Every structure is written in structure tokens, then in C-alpha cells.
Amino acid sequence: MVAATLYDKLWDAHVVRDTADGTSLLYVDRHLVHEVTSPQAFEGMRLAGRRPWRSAANLAVADHNVPTLNRDRGIADPVSRLQVETLDRNCTEYKIVEFRLADSRQGIVHVVGPEQGATQPGMTVVCGDSHTSTHGALGALAFGIGTSEVEHVLVTQTLIQSRSKRMLVRVTGQLGTGVSAKDLALALIGRIGTAGATGYAIEFGGTAVRALSMEGRMTVCNMSIEAGARCGLVAVDDATIEYMRDRPFAPRGSMWDRAVAYWRTLVSEPDAVFDRVVELDGAEIVPQVTWGTSPEMVAEVDAHVPDPAAERDPTRRTGMERALAYMGLEPGLPITRIRPDKVFIGSCTNSRIEDLRSAAAVVQGQRVADTIKLALVVPGSGLVKRQAEDEGLDRIFQAAGFEWREPGCSMCLAMNADRLQPGERCASTSNRNFEGRQGHGGRTHLLSPAMAAAAAITGHFVDVRKL
Amino acid sequence: MQPLTRFEGIVAPIDRANVDTDAIIPKQFLKSIKRTGFGPNLFDEWRYLDHGEPGQDCARRPKNPEFVLNQPRYQGARILLARRNFGCGSSREHAPWALADYGFRVLIAPSFAEIFYNNCTKNGILPVVLGEEVVEQLFREVAATIGYTLTVDLPSQSVATRTGEVFDFEVDAFRKQALLDGLDEIGLTLQHAAEIRAYEMRRRREAPWLFQAPDI
Numbered sequence: 089m090v091a092a093t094l095y096d097k098l099w100d101a102h103v104v105r106d107t108a109d110g111t112s113l114l115y116v117d118r119h120l121v122h123e124v125t126s127p128q129a130f131e132g133m134r135l136a137g138r139r140p141w142r143s144a145a146n147l148a149v150a151d152h153n154v155p156t157l158n159r160d161r162g163i164a165d166p167v168s169r170l171q172v173e174t175l176d177r178n179c180t181e182y183k184i185v186e187f188r189l190a191d192s193r194q195g196i197v198h199v200v201g202p203e204q205g206a207t208q209p210g211m212t213v214v215c216g217d218s219h220t221s222t223h224g225a226l227g228a229l230a231f232g233i234g235t236s237e238v239e240h241v242l243v244t245q246t247l248i249q250s251r252s253k254r255m256l257v258r259v260t261g262q263l264g265t266g267v268s269a270k271d272l273a274l275a276l277i278g279r280i281g282t283a284g285a286t287g288y289a290i291e292f293g294g295t296a297v298r299a300l301s302m303e304g305r306m307t308v309c310n311m312s313i314e315a316g317a318r319c320g321l322v323a324v325d326d327a328t329i330e331y332m333r334d335r336p337f338a339p340r341g342s343m344w345d346r347a348v349a350y351w352r353t354l355v356s357e358p359d360a361v362f363d364r365v366v367e368l369d370g371a372e373i374v375p376q377v378t379w380g381t382s383p384e385m386v387a388e389v390d391a392h393v394p395d396p397a398a399e400r401d402p403t404r405r406t407g408m409e410r411a412l413a414y415m416g417l418e419p420g421l422p423i424t425r426i427r428p429d430k431v432f433i434g435s436c437t438n439s440r441i442e443d444l445r446s447a448a449a450v451v452q453g454q455r456v457a458d459t460i461k462l463a464l465v466v467p468g469s470g471l472v473k474r475q476a477e478d479e480g481l482d483r484i485f486q487a488a489g490f491e492w493r494e495p496g497c498s499m500c501l502a503m504n505a506d507r508l509q510p511g512e513r514c515a516s517t518s519n520r521n522f523e524g525r526q527g528h529g530g531r532t533h534l535l536s537p538a539m540a541a542a543a544a545i546t547g548h549f550v551d552v553r554k555l
Numbered sequence: 556m557q558p559l560t561r562f563e564g565i566v567a568p569i570d571r572a573n574v575d576t577d578a579i580i581p582k583q584f585l586k587s588i589k590r591t592g593f594g595p596n597l598f599d600e601w602r603y604l605d606h607g608e609p610g611q612d613c614a615r616r617p618k619n620p621e622f623v624l625n626q627p628r629y630q631g632a633r634i635l636l637a638r639r640n641f642g643c644g645s646s647r648e649h650a651p652w653a654l655a656d657y658g659f660r661v662l663i664a665p666s667f668a669e670i671f672y673n674n675c676t677k678n679g680i681l682p683v684v685l686g687e688e689v690v691e692q693l694f695r696e697v698a699a700t701i702g703y704t705l706t707v708d709l710p711s712q713s714v715a716t717r718t719g720e721v722f723d724f725e726v727d728a729f730r731k732q733a734l735l736d737g738l739d740e741i742g743l744t745l746q747h748a749a750e751i752r753a754y755e756m757r758r759r760r761e762a763p764w765l766f767q768a769p770d771i
């Protein structure tokens with residue numbers, strides 16, 4: 089028998105049936121549901137006279153549309169409110185566990201799932217959201233799906249899928265001080281491009297990945313979709329198992345030991361073969377900042393905005409020219425001369441407790457620069473928020489001039505009131521710098537929480553290691 | 556879902572790589588709880604000069620004359636020609652809903668983002684992958700000829716120009732069938748309900764913790 093990769097082990101454990109055309113019917117252990125991509129699925133199910141296959145496999149939370157201020161007044165925007173209320177109604181009707189707006193466990197679906205232990209090693213985890221790849225950090229096969237597939241999962245607890253190719257991203261050595269999982273992810277995307285892993289499932293390995301905390305692994309897996317991969321994976325180790333212990337949805341009693349014994353097998357065999365291997369040297373990775381409108385348009389913080397004239401591929405060249413025009417940047421400008429108007433620390437990429445700690449460490453005792461119009465911290469969940477407050481992080485941020493908000497997606501995609509105005513520039517810890525992503529005409533620079541905090545304090549991008 | 560077989564359509568070119576789903580349908584329109592009505596907001600930020608919000612009468616909004624879909628020569632286009640990594644970004648199915656609502660049935664590009672590709676085939680849209688060079692050639696031909704059309708034939712998996720040049724493409728058998736027949740995939744899967752139950756029984760024995768009620 090061929091030595092299996094982790095991806096293949098997870099896949100094989102979930103095949104209900106294989107078909108002659110090469111697709112498989114895969115069983116789904118956990119389905120996460122949020123308000124934006126589910127209403128049409130519930131409606132489709134209802135219109136067809138169908139019901140959920142196993143309500144208990146679903147967990148729902150509203151995150152994309154929710155306000156981060158004045159929660160007690162409810163949702164002001166009637167269209168957003170209807171969407172959230174529709175989720176509430178659907179979950180009540182079909183007996184799906186939902187953390188509602190007033191619940192301290194409410195938050196971004198990809199923060200809530202692992203935090204609750206609702207996503208576990210060895211599971212298949214899906215959600216109508218591309219960043220479901222985040223949960224692969226636990227050694228789960230986790231990927232985003234569309235609304236038709238949401239309906240398919242609700243009704244059948246399965247999905248029709250075809251197997252991806254396997255890519256190993258091996259990060260050797262160690263990341264330097266002040267260099268984070270976010271920098272690793274951006275450096276990888278800069279190297280292989282946003283379509284570099286299309287058709288692949290990425291497993292992250294190597295000493296630098298093994299040394300990452302679970303939260304850092306989540307950041308890396310979260311961004312694997314930005315490299316084109318459907319999912320990202322990290323093999324189970326002691327850190328994974330410690331992370332799972334005592335979480336509300338985690339196995340209990342004698343089940344715990346049985347689960348752990350199984351989880352320990354969730355690694356690629358030493359001689360497993362990958363279709364493609366990408367190697368990065370962790371020690372060479374430095375803090376990254378994106379300068380364009382695609383996550384692959386990224387530079388090291390001490391570099392310059394690149395010159396499209398030097399690019400030989402014509403499609404890429406026009407893409408760069410368009411991006412620079414949109415971003416209002418000139419070729420050759422040092423990245424450290426770029427001055428953001430707003431700073432956003434949040435999103436499913438970087439809103440967990442360690443992210444907030446690393447930003448707070450930079451902010452401590454400092455003031456946000458006068459030129460910064462708004463600096464926002466949006467914790468990933470109510471529980472992250474509470475923990476941060478217990479540690480006094482909220483006071484550090486607020487004393488420096490940051491706003492401390494309620495959890496949700498917020499300015500990651502600006503579906504609520506938190507957004508950029510046309511032409512405004514943002515230092516953002518989120519995952520996408522597409523045109524208009526954070527608001528019509530808004531300009532996004534992606535970076536790590538510590539780097540975002542440093543930009544807030546100095547008023548321009550700066551190598552956080554030199555502060 | 557309307558079955559798709561063979562048809563000839565006007566081709567509209569979107570000449571940029573990495574067109575993301577935020578560009579195809581901006582987030583403010585995702586607040587809708589319906590599946591229809593997204594066509595007028597397809598490529599909203601590029602198509603109109605003002606900022607779009609749900610519920611506007613798009614016919615009265617100022618259009619960007621530079622944008623392809625606003626040019627008279629591309630009116631009635633049913634085929635969209637695009638560059639690599641089309642549809643990257645979020646999993647929002649609103650993107651194919653908007654493309655379909657506008658009238659597109661076929662997309663041609665050197666590559667597509669995976670979730671988007673999947674979502675298209677579930678909504679009667681055929682994404683056709685052709686090589687970079689072929690796509691480059693088609694971009695040149697579209698620019699040179701007003702009213703340029705292509706004929707797409709799903710059964711034979713080919714795209715033909717009016718001059719008779721034919722390019723073959725790949726599509727997996729399951730997706731092809733779904734597009735040809737407009738299948739109810741959920742209904743098909745439910746025919747295997749007994750197998751799904753058998754799998755669950757086995758899993759309950761092997762990994763019972765997956766079925767344990769949470770401590771909440």
C-alpha cells in the first residue's frame with residue numbers, strides 16, 4: 089500500500105461511496121452556518137419539502153452583518169437585520185444550535201468553531217464560506233462551499249467532491265522574533281501566487297510550522313484559500329490535543345482517550361508522496377505588507393513598491409498598473425513611506441487572543457498617530473473579547489486611542505457600518521485586499537497584527553522588529 | 556436549472572486576471588435572502604459610476620461607458636471571456652447567480668478558482684478552461700470583430716469559432732450530466748440514503764465521540 093498523506097487519510101475515512109466518474113460522496117461531520125450564504129439553502133430545502141438530515145451536526149452563528157457598536161439597540165440596517173433574523177428563524181425551526189447576537193459565544197464562525205471544540209481533528213468541516221480552510225489547522229478536512237452545497241449538506245449530510253492533488257509546504261528553520269504566521273502565509277502567496285495551489289490541498293509542515301501555536305496554524309490555514317487551495321492542513325501533534333482539551337464540544341470521559349488515540353494517527357506517513365513540494369526557509373521570512381489588490385501583490389516591509397515596467401508577463405503587468413492606480417501608489421516608493429488612514433485589527437485571520445496580545449504588546453504605553461482617523465480592534469468572538477478584557481488588553485488599546493468593539497467580521501468585508509471611504513487607506517490584519525473589499529474605493533494593505541499596531545503608532549508602515 | 560447543450564452567443568471580454576467574487580458581485584448585495592435579481596448589480600463597481608446599494612433602480616444610475624458590458628457591441632452577450640484565476644475569493648454563490656441572471660451561460664478562461672467553478676456548474680453556467688494561448692487568440696479576435704460569437708457544444712466538449720476553428724475542453728462526467736439535464740443533485744444523492752445511513756452506523760461504532768451531544 090502507498091504511504092498515505094494526512095489529506096488522503098481524512099478523505100478515505102469519509103467516503104460514503106465512490107462513483108465511476110471519479111467523484112466521491114463524502115460524509116460531513118460538522119457544518120457551520122452563517123447568515124449570508126444560508127438563507128437560500130434553507131429556502132430551497134423548504135420548497136422541496138425536505139428536512140435536515142442531522143440537525144446536531146450543524147452549528148450556526150451570525151457574523152458577517154452584525155454591528156460592532158451598540159448591540160443592545162439591535163441591527164439598524166433593515167436588510168441586514170432581516171438576514172440575521174432569517175437565520176434565527178431557520179435555526180429555531182430546524183433545531184440547530186445557534187449562538188445569537190446577545191450570546192457571549194457569538195463571533196466569527198471560524199473563530200467560534202475551534203474555540204468551542206466544535207471543529208475537531210479528523211472531522212470533515214464545511215461552511216458556506218471560503219475561509220473554512222482555517223479549521224484544517226486542527227487536522228480536519230475543512231473547506232468552503234457554495235449555497236447549493238450548503239443545501240446539499242443540510243439535507244443529505246454529504247457532498248459530492250473530487251479528490252485534490254496534495255501539496256506539501258515545508259517551512260524549515262524557525263521564524264524570527266517579530267515575524268508571525270501571517271507573514272509566513274503572505275510570503276508563501278507572494279512566492280506561488282494566488283492561483284499557485286489551485287487544485288491542491290496544502291499540508292503545512294516543517295519545523296517552523298510545528299513551532300507555531302494552534303492560533304498561528306489557523307492563520308496559515310485560513311490564508312491557504314488565498315493561494316488558491318481549497319483547504320490547508322496541519323498534522324495533529326501535542327499542541328493540537330492540548331488545544332482540544334475541555335472545550336465544550338470536545339469528546340468527554342472515556343471518549344476523550346479513544347478520540348486522542350485516533351487523532352494521533354492523523355499525520356502524513358513519513359514516506360508519503362506529495363504531488364508538489366514547496367520549501368521556504370523560516371529564517372528568511374521577514375514582515376510582509378501587500379501593496380496591491382491581490383494578496384500575491386506583497387512585499388517585504390523594507391522593500392519598495394515594484395515597477396510594472398520590469399514585469400515581462402503582459403497580463404501581470406497590466407494587473408500591476410491597474411492595482412497601483414487603484415491604490416494610489418507610485419513604483420519605487422518605499423513601503424515604509426506609505427501612510428494608512430485607518431487601522432483594522434480583526435477578521436478570522438487575526439482576531440484571536442494571541443493576535444490581540446501581539447498587537448497590544450506593540451501598542452502598550454504608546455499613542456495612535458494623529459494622522460490615523462480610526463484604529464479598530466474587533467475581537468473574533470465574545471469569549472476572545474472577555475479574555476482580552478480579563479488580561480487588560482482592552483485598556484491598553486483604548487488608552488492608545490484604539491476603539492474596542494463587539495465581535496464580528498466588521499471591516500474585513502464591510503457589510504456592516506465599519507468601512508473605508510473612497511480613497512482611504514487601511515492597514516488591515518484581514519485576508520483580502522481586493523478592490524472595494526473594505527468599502528467602495530477603499531485601499532487595503534494586509535499585514536500581521538503586530539505590524540498593524542506598529543503602523544497605527546508611527547502613522548506609516550514600519551518594520552515592527554525595529555521599534 | 557435550464558439545461559445547457561449547444562448554443563452560439565456573443566462574447567464579451569473582461570481583460571484582467573484574478574477577477575474576484577467581490578468584483579463580480581460586491582458584498583452589499585449579499586444581504587439579500589433571495590437567489591434572483593442580482594443581474595443588474597453584476598460587476599457593480601466597474602459598471603456604474605456611482606456607488607450601488609441594494610434596492611436601487613439600476614436603470615437610472617450613471618453607467619461607466621468604458622466598461623465592456625456597457626458598450627453597444629457587447630449587448631446580449633452570453634459568453635464571457637476572461638483571464639486566469641477568474642472567480643477567486645469568497646465562496647458566495649451570488650457570483651454565479653449574478654452572472655446567470657445577467658444572461659451568461661458560458662465562461663471561458665485559462666483557469667478558474669475552485670469553489671467558483673463548482674458553484675457555476677450548479678447554476679447552469681459552464682466554465683470552460685482553454686489554454687493561455689487560445690484565450691489570448693480569442694481576446695484578439697473579439698477585439699477585432701464586432702458581434703463576435705462562439706459556438707459552445709457541451710455534448711462534444713468543444714468551442715468553435717465562426718471560421719471553423721475548434722477547441723476542445725475538459726469537463727468531468729458528473730458535472731457535464733448535471734449541466735445537460737439540469738439535474739436535482741440532492742434528489743440524486745438521496746437515492747443513496749441507505750448507504751449514508753450505513754456509513755453513519757459504522758462511524759458511530761468507530762468514532763462515537765463525533766455523535767456525542769456537546770456540553771453547552
Ligand code: SF4
Binds near residue numbers: 152197501518
Ligand atoms: S472575517 Fe472576513 S474572511 Fe473571515 S469569515 Fe468574516 S468576512 Fe469572511
